[in-house]
Amino acid sequence: MDIQQINEVVKSQESHYKEIGRIFNNIKKDATSRKTEKYIAERRSRLTEVFTKASANHSLIEDQEILEEHTYMKSDYFGIIKELYKDAMDYLEQCETKLPTCQQPGVQDLEKVRTTSNSSARMKLQLYRINQLRQNLEKAALAIEDDRSSYHYKTLLETLQKQCDKVEEGHFSICEEENVLEHSYFQDEVFENLKTNYDDIIERLYEKLQQHQTIHKSSDTLEHMLEVYLCWTKHRRIFVEVRPVVITHVI
Template sequence: MDIQEVNKLIKSQENDSNELRRILSNIKKDSTLRKIRPEYIDDRRKVINDVFVRTQQHDDRLKEQELLSTHKYITLNYFDNNIKKYYNEAMDYLHQCEQRLQDVQKINEQETATHSDATANLNTLNDPKIFIQQFRISQLSKKLSQAKIAITEEKPQWRLKSLFQSIQNQWQEIEGNHLELLVTENALEHDYFTSEYFDIIQRDYELTCELIEEKMNTSNEASTTVCAPSSSRGKLPPIKIPQFTGSYDS
């Protein structure tokens, strides 16, 4: 491999290192609503893997070159300390997104089953407090669904703020009633507790509030961010060959 090709590969490694860092930065900036979609996670993971496989192949070729033994690419272990580092960070972050997605899917599944049971049990409850609590939870669940749709459909801020306030008010009533039910001994064996109605709606409430706040904050931020040029970050020197002058002593 000649010097020109070596320098070209080193430059390619720099560019791919910056690309992995850029991808990770963009993923972190994306909204939670986007990051908990399966297709989003799969797409980003594929792009990251494609870049990393290419860098591995280039790294193998560069490490075969004896003239690189004292070059910073080798002495500073550029591949592990830059490329592999950003790759691992990006994959770990996507794994966290995937776990969050699984939590959301679990919440939705439990929520569907729970509210179906609640609807079926509304007319058979003996404790009026539990009846009221399950009714409130059912109403809050509908409001949470409305909020998620409003976020997806890019509804105006006033609509999000209105939903946010309504959700918080409903949650305060549910939380207060739940504390009262906890001190009622004969209620602890009820399906309300054994089926974790409160725990399920609490997770959905916290997630939805997070999505609303993130959406409102994003709308208030500037749409563009100035970034430092990638060429100024971790630039590696090219390989140079001493110029032959024609003297035997050169």
């Protein structure tokens, strides 16, 4: 990128920061009565959308060596954006815990879901599991932006895969029930949308692990080369220090 394009990307980061701040401030100003499951899901989705754009921009900026001394890098501006995003998401999570009990299953307006006697125990359990998986996917998305250890990413993968297995098992189970296809769970394609997000996060986690393994292999190679060099140096020193023995033959 040329300097003009770089400046445009940096400027857009400021816009993303302001947008996250604006959404967060409006959430805090809105009355508690407005903060329904649908409201929370919409704000969470919008915040994640803006933060994803900021993350993509930051990756572009990191590749530009010309910006190493730029105020954007020195001030860790992306770190500031990430912190604001995390604060906003944490606040929404607090709002979610304060919802009336009948709204607790909460995934994208799931409890416009008619909480009637027709709602089975299986469906309630499925909504709970989906909510837990969704929250962990959001945490994983944040972790991907950080430089965590391979162990951390492997643990995340295992946790998410186990949770997804339970969600899939529950999905196929409730598909067998009668009179459930009119449920908003199916109307809003909750499982399908969550699975799409899950597949994306899992793919990104595998990419992150692969990067770590590549770096680790490079480190191992360098370490091996260093060992070879030191070994050669040691033997070279011995070779140089040993004086040739002159043998004289008596004739």
